[in-house]
Amino acid sequence: MTSTKTKRLTPIIFIVMGLVFAYLGFNEFGFWSEVDGPLPGFFPSIMAIVMVFAGIVSLIQSFKDTKAAEYNGPELLVVAGGIGIFVSTFIIGLVPTIFLYIILWLKLYEKAPWKPTLVVLGVAAAITIGVFGMWLGIQFPMGVFENIL
Amino acid sequence: MENFELLLRGFSVSLTPINIGAAFLGAILGLIVGAMPGIGSLAGVALLLPLTYKFNPTTAIIMLGALYYSNMYGGSFSAILLNIPGDSPAVMTALDGYPMAKKKKRPGQALFTANTASCIGGTIGIIILTFAGPALANIGLKFGPSEMTAILLIAMTSISWLVGENPIKGIVITAFGILLASMGMDTLSGAPRYDFGNMYLLGGIPFTPFVIGTVGFSQVISLINERNNKTEKIDAKLSIKGSLLSRRELKRLLFPSIRSGLLGTFVGVLPGAGATTGSFMGYAVQKRFKSEEELGTGAVEGIAACEAANNAAAAGSFAPLLALGIPGSGTGAVLLGGLMLWGLSPGPLLFQNEPDFAWGLISSLFLSNLLTLAVAIAIIPFLTKILSVPTKYMIPIITVVCVVGSYSTTYSMYGVLVMLLSGIFGYFLQKNDYPTAPMLLSFVLAPLLESNMRKAFIISGGSLNIFFTRPITLVLMLVFFAMILIPLVRSIINKTKKGKVA
Numbered sequence: 298m299t300s301t302k303t304k305r306l307t308p309i310i311f312i313v314m315g316l317v318f319a320y321l322g323f324n325e326f327g328f329w330s331e332v333d334g335p336l337p338g339f340f341p342s343i344m345a346i347v348m349v350f351a352g353i354v355s356l357i358q359s360f361k362d363t364k365a366a367e368y369n370g371p372e373l374l375v376v377a378g379g380i381g382i383f384v385s386t387f388i389i390g391l392v393p394t395i396f397l398y399i400i401l402w403l404k405l406y407e408k409a410p411w412k413p414t415l416v417v418l419g420v421a422a423a424i425t426i427g428v429f430g431m432w433l434g435i436q437f438p439m440g441v442f443e444n445i446l
Numbered sequence: 447m448e449n450f451e452l453l454l455r456g457f458s459v460s461l462t463p464i465n466i467g468a469a470f471l472g473a474i475l476g477l478i479v480g481a482m483p484g485i486g487s488l489a490g491v492a493l494l495l496p497l498t499y500k501f502n503p504t505t506a507i508i509m510l511g512a513l514y515y516s517n518m519y520g521g522s523f524s525a526i527l528l529n530i531p532g533d534s535p536a537v538m539t540a541l542d543g544y545p546m547a548k549k550k551k552r553p554g555q556a557l558f559t560a561n562t563a564s565c566i567g568g569t570i571g572i573i574i575l576t577f578a579g580p581a582l583a584n585i586g587l588k589f590g591p592s593e594m595t596a597i598l599l600i601a602m603t604s605i606s607w608l609v610g611e612n613p614i615k616g617i618v619i620t621a622f623g624i625l626l627a628s629m630g631m632d633t634l635s636g637a638p639r640y641d642f643g644n645m646y647l648l649g650g651i652p653f654t655p656f657v658i659g660t661v662g663f664s665q666v667i668s669l670i671n672e673r674n675n676k677t678e679k680i681d682a683k684l685s686i687k688g689s690l691l692s693r694r695e696l697k698r699l700l701f702p703s704i705r706s707g708l709l710g711t712f713v714g715v716l717p718g719a720g721a722t723t724g725s726f727m728g729y730a731v732q733k734r735f736k737s738e739e740e741l742g743t744g745a746v747e748g749i750a751a752c753e754a755a756n757n758a759a760a761a762g763s764f765a766p767l768l769a770l771g772i773p774g775s776g777t778g779a780v781l782l783g784g785l786m787l788w789g790l791s792p793g794p795l796l797f798q799n800e801p802d803f804a805w806g807l808i809s810s811l812f813l814s815n816l817l818t819l820a821v822a823i824a825i826i827p828f829l830t831k832i833l834s835v836p837t838k839y840m841i842p843i844i845t846v847v848c849v850v851g852s853y854s855t856t857y858s859m860y861g862v863l864v865m866l867l868s869g870i871f872g873y874f875l876q877k878n879d880y881p882t883a884p885m886l887l888s889f890v891l892a893p894l895l896e897s898n899m900r901k902a903f904i905i906s907g908g909s910l911n912i913f914f915t916r917p918i919t920l921v922l923m924l925v926f927f928a929m930i931l932i933p934l935v936r937s938i939i940n941k942t943k944k945g946k947v948a
Contacts, residue, residue, distance in 0.1 A: 334904040337632035340896040348621035
């Protein structure tokens with residue numbers, strides 16, 4: 298999947314963001330006071346204006362850019378995997394989610410044999426439970442089981 | 447002499463069992479991360495940042511320093527054995543390292559050359575850092591808010607211009623990083639701003655999940671395309687004994703290493719240049735000198751020149767980082783962010799207020815250099831095994847480190863959300879040719895720039911004159927404007943020339 302549109306969309310996002318930050322900076326947080334000097338909106342507003350102008354130049358440049366940005370299905374699958382981990386953590390907890398993710402990823406997507414899958418699971422368990430859980434003492438979220446246990 | 451005494455005091459800090467252990471762990475992890483193609487020092491340091499939370503600030507930074515430093519060694523492994531640089535500074539190493547390993551069937555000697563040259567270059571860099579760091583800090587003590595503003599503007603601009611092909615995109619992304627950093631609380635008054643009524647945003651964007659996402663998770667997304675790449679592996683069995691260099695070869699690598707060590711340190715001190723530029727320059731300079739074999743055909747001199755330069759640059763980059771609080775690269779920005787997380791403020795006062803920390807870190811670099819050399823040589827027999835781990839198995843492991851690391855730094859799923867969003871956005875930026883390193887640098891430096899700029903305006907009563915009437919500020923501002931205008935003018939001239947030719 299290729300798209301030239303995102304090359305134009307990206308500077309537009311920056312321009313809009315710059316305008317929002319500049320507006321809030323000038324109107325809500327204040328730019329300058331005769332007594333106190335620069336106010337909280339002073340520095341971000343200047344940077345927002347710089348971003349708007351540079352964004353406009355970048356937008357103009359994007360019309361000359363004929364090379365399209367390429368998006369591949371597998372890349373989006375990694376993103377979906379990350380979102381899946383986030384959502385699933387609220388249901389079954391973080392540690393079970395991680396194990397489930399590894400098994401699903403390696404068995405369904407990579408079609409990996411069980412031996413390397415178990416090795417990767419072992420490494421992930423060592424990192425998650427061994428390093429973070431036991432050594433660093435991190436308490437991981439347990440999802441809906443948190444209230445039950 | 448005083449520096450030497452302070453360095454010895456630093457050794458009393460770094461040579462404790464826990465600090466030696468931390469440096470050793472950092473060296474091993476750095477070598478592994480550096481050797482894995484596609485991960486790189488920036489992602490490596492970011493991913494391992496949460497691990498250091500267990501330690502006190504000095505031990506934590508000693509570990510990160512060792513990790514960053516050993517990454518430079520590790521990057522050459524895959525460059526030599528697979529012809530795939532583990533990191534951008536190792537690109538030049540592959541030019542002679544791979545031919546020496548493949549055509550001359552001497553992979554062990556190529557690795558040994560890279561390791562020895564790295565150690566020589568690094569030692570030169572650290573020795574210069576020992577003297578240049580405090581000297582730079584003494585100059586920095588004379589800097590007021592206006593000078594610091596100018597120097598921070600130079601640091602941000604230099605990395606925006608140097609990273610990526612399009613300077614305008616560099617400016618956009620730098621400004622974007624500054625705006626992200628301004629969310630949460632105002633640096634001077636503490637008043638809330640840009641929190642959009644969100645409780646989480648009131649505390650600002652958490653640094654570690656943001657960095658892990660931007661460079662770690664986005665890297666995983668990109669790695670998926672490389673998971674089926676076939677590489678030309680060196681099948682030879684490696685042993686330490688079989689990798690040793692002859693006396694003649696050691697002689698051949700000595701002078702290029704010393705020369706590149708000096709050059710690399712100088713490049714490393716410059717903001718925005720870093721190890722990659724050092725490595726390129728080291729190789730380019732070596733071309734002007736006589737080599738026993740032609741460069742590019744597997745010459746010892748070629749490997750030594752770029753490896754010594756990139757390690758020296760990595761050591762040299764600590765000078766502006768510690769003395770002025772200005773990182774020279776994206777990785778330096780992550781290290782600076784790490785220092786700030788532990789409540790340390792790198793800058794001119796660091797050597798005065800936190801001498802144990804500053805000298806402990808510098809002395810630990812000497813230690814890390816030797817430890818990394820020892821580990822790098824010891825793992826030579828296992829390298830082909832380490833490098834044969836398929837990328838497809840690395841992807842879920844790195845994803846897990848990203849998720850767990852982000853959770854552990856915030857103790858909430860908000861950290862994971864920030865990591866995911868910044869990872870997706872980082873991936874989107876990469877696809878559209880926006881470099882992410884300037885964003886990280888500006889995110890870290892923005893609070894410092896803002897407070898100095900506002901203080902300068904308060905001192906001058908709102909007049910811009912303060913930036914043009916003080917001699918040091920004036921020189922620095924001229925450098926800043928030159929850095930902005932020269933590439934623009936050059937680009938306009940080039941376009942005009944092209945137009946005339948067409």
